[in-house]
Amino acid sequence: MFRDTTSCNTYNYGDARYWDARYVQEGGSFDWYQRYSALRPFVRKYVPTTSRLLMVGCGNAVMSEDMVKDGYEDIMNIDISSVAIDMMRKKYGNIPQLKYMQMDVRDMSFFPDESFDGVIDKGTLDSLMCGTDAPISSAQMLGEVSRHGYFYSCRLLKPGGTYMLISYGDPSARMPHLSRPVYNWKTVLYIIHFSIILFSWMVDIAKTRPGFEKPEKSCSTTKSYLEPVPTTEKGLLPLDFVLEDPDSHFIYVCKKMDETELSKMPTYPLTNDVI
Numbered sequence: 535m536f537r538d539t540t541s542c543n544t545y546n547y548g549d550a551r552y553w554d555a556r557y558v559q560e561g562g563s564f565d566w567y568q569r570y571s572a573l574r575p576f577v578r579k580y581v582p583t584t585s586r587l588l589m590v591g592c593g594n595a596v597m598s599e600d601m602v603k604d605g606y607e608d609i610m611n612i613d614i615s616s617v618a619i620d621m622m623r624k625k626y627g628n629i630p631q632l633k634y635m636q637m638d639v640r641d642m643s644f645f646p647d648e649s650f651d652g653v654i655d656k657g658t659l660d661s662l663m664c665g666t667d668a669p670i671s672s673a674q675m676l677g678e679v680s681r682h683g684y685f686y687s688c689r690l691l692k693p694g695g696t697y698m699l700i701s702y703g704d705p706s707a708r709m710p711h712l713s714r715p716v717y718n719w720k721t722v723l724y725i726i727h728f729s730i731i732l733f734s735w736m737v738d739i740a741k742t743r744p745g746f747e748k749p750e751k752s753c754s755t756t757k758s759y760l761e762p763v764p765t766t767e768k769g770l771l772p773l774d775f776v777l778e779d780p781d782s783h784f785i786y787v788c789k790k791m792d793e794t795e796l797s798k799m800p801t802y803p804l805t806n807d808v809i
Contacts, residue, residue, distance in 0.1 A: 553615035570600035585651035591658030640674035709769035719788035
């Protein structure tokens with residue numbers, strides 16, 4: 535069965551009606567998985583502030599707002615929920631760096647080819663992977679982000695651009711999708727453990743208090759999560775790799791390769807025993 539059931543429930547995350555109802559009920563703002571403060575080192579490393587960015591499945595998160603405060607100049611935010619988009623347009627209508635559109639990530643034909651320097655996905659692919667049509671939905675979305683080949687256009691990501699996926703899915707569940715040569719990507723993996731997430735939240739809360747001083751964090755911890763994780767030729771974790779925290783998030787930094795790099799990239803079939 536081509537689904538990732540590791541973090542799924544009975545909700546249909548690919549249905550706009552589910553998200554419309556949820557945003558009507560909850561309101562406010564919520565950042566899935568990670569806040570910008572934890573992701574900032576990776577975003578700043580791989581995505582220049584002058585980039586034209588696409589934030590897929592933006593919901594009502596404040597990450598784009600935080601990125602603008604950090605110097606990013608042009609962020610297009612899309613979501614399948616018209617309720618979420620209406621809320622965000624009203625909230626950020628006075629910030630020209632932020633734009634919002636209602637759109638299904640499986641069909642982003644509104645945008646011309648090579649429209650963006652970077653695409654950031656914080657949980658959207660994970661949502662699609664929970665559906666009964668997971669392989670089709672994920673292929674449609676990833677194909678919209680980047681396609682390559684004689685019969686394909688380049689689609690949204692410019693050559694040299696970056697697709698950054700923040701996911702609960704480990705490489706055994708995500709790399710069979712991301713490593714398809716049609717996407718023309720070279721992928722680097724990072725892992726953020728819960729201790730890093732907690733530290734980031736503590737800093738965010740402390741910043742609101744008078745006399746804030748950034749708490750100390752061990753150099754070894756900082757160094758470890760900012761360094762790429764060694765992977766096998768197939769992009770998987772080595773057999774002897776020990777995941778410190780089962781609630782970790784995986785960050786896949788997928789850079790669109792040129793023709794020379796693509797010719798050297800190995801291919802692996804998508805099979806039933808992984809997803």
